[in-house]
Amino acid sequence: MYRERPAGVAGATVWTSTAPDRPAPTRVLPDGCLDLLWSSRAGLLVAGPDRTAFLSTSAPGERWVGLRLPPGVGPAVLGVPAVELRDQRVPLGALWGDRAVAALADRAGSDAEAVLVEVVAGRLRDAGGPDPLGARVAAALAAGATVGATAAEVGLDPRALLRRSRHLFGYGPKTLARILRLRRALALARSGVPLAEVAARTGYADQAHLTRDTRALTGLPPTPLLPPPSPP
Known part of the structure; x- marks a missing residue:
């Protein structure tokens, strides 16, 4: 139930996943990337760069959409140094404020992929692109x-x-x-x-x-x- 393809922005990859009725933990290997995520259960999240494998757990039927940003791109999008997110999964509201993220989360419920791509493109444009x-x-x-x-x-x-x-x-x-x-x-x-x-x-x-x-x-x-x- 996992699929990925080019996102068409900043060399990112968009991926989607739906957990089965009896999900087992998924081993996510370190790759030097940061991910902007939407979960049907948890809303908008950021997955920081991992130093070792992260065991991800999902609820039955939980849907995920992620935008995996290439190494070095994340700070320009998120506005914080990557080291502050290392080995962490953080609600996006903790970085940008709950009020700012609430409207995005509402829109993401109907088309998460389009919202994530739009957000990344806009943030990179405002930042003048990645370093x-x-x-x-x-x-x-x-x-x-x-x-x-x-x-x-x-x-x-x-x-x-x-x-x-x-x-x-x-x-x-x-x-x-x-x-x-x-x-x-x-x-x-x-x-x-x-x-x-x-x-x-x-x-x-x-x-x-x-x-x-x-x-x-x-x-x-x-x-x-x-x-x-x-x-x-």
């Missing part, structure tokens, strides 16, 4: 660049990069690099690449290193995070 540093840093780290090389590429010393990264992503560049490397590794593994080869291609010392880092960030080793093998 371009976020996209540059995230792209370099996602491509496997070291933190030192990334700092040099964007013209910052390591302390300045750490400070700006905490504002944009919610954590420092080393943590973001680990999270983005894990996502590259899982994408390869889900495409059928053996784990030993995945480790070698994504910069881990060996498969054991990949397993340790996956467990540290998600609570599980790699194999349970992969789709089951196809029947013969």
Whole structure:
């Protein structure tokens, strides 16, 4: 019951989900993103950037619509540093005021996706767009660049990069690099690449290193995070 597609604004992804009659907790893996959410039960929320997997629970039949903002975009939309939202799920009213959010929540009940896209587009327009540093840093780290090389590429010393990264992503560049490397590794593994080869291609010392880092960030080793093998 989960679907996602490009949102058409700021490189964001819109996703929808409806919980079954007997929902089980969903393991949400860290990805460096912030999400603007609407829940049929809880209203408008913000999901901050996670350092480890978050176990999300839903009520039976609860409907969700989310707009996942790429790394570094969230602060321009929400008006607060990402580090203030790290590892948290916060009502949007706590950031913008309950009165301002109440009208949005009423409209979201009939078309949450359109409301979220409209809000994000308007907030980014008012802010002059996201900080371009976020996209540059995230792209370099996602491509496997070291933190030192990334700092040099964007013209910052390591302390300045750490400070700006905490504002944009919610954590420092080393943590973001680990999270983005894990996502590259899982994408390869889900495409059928053996784990030993995945480790070698994504910069881990060996498969054991990949397993340790996956467990540290998600609570599980790699194999349970992969789709089951196809029947013969």
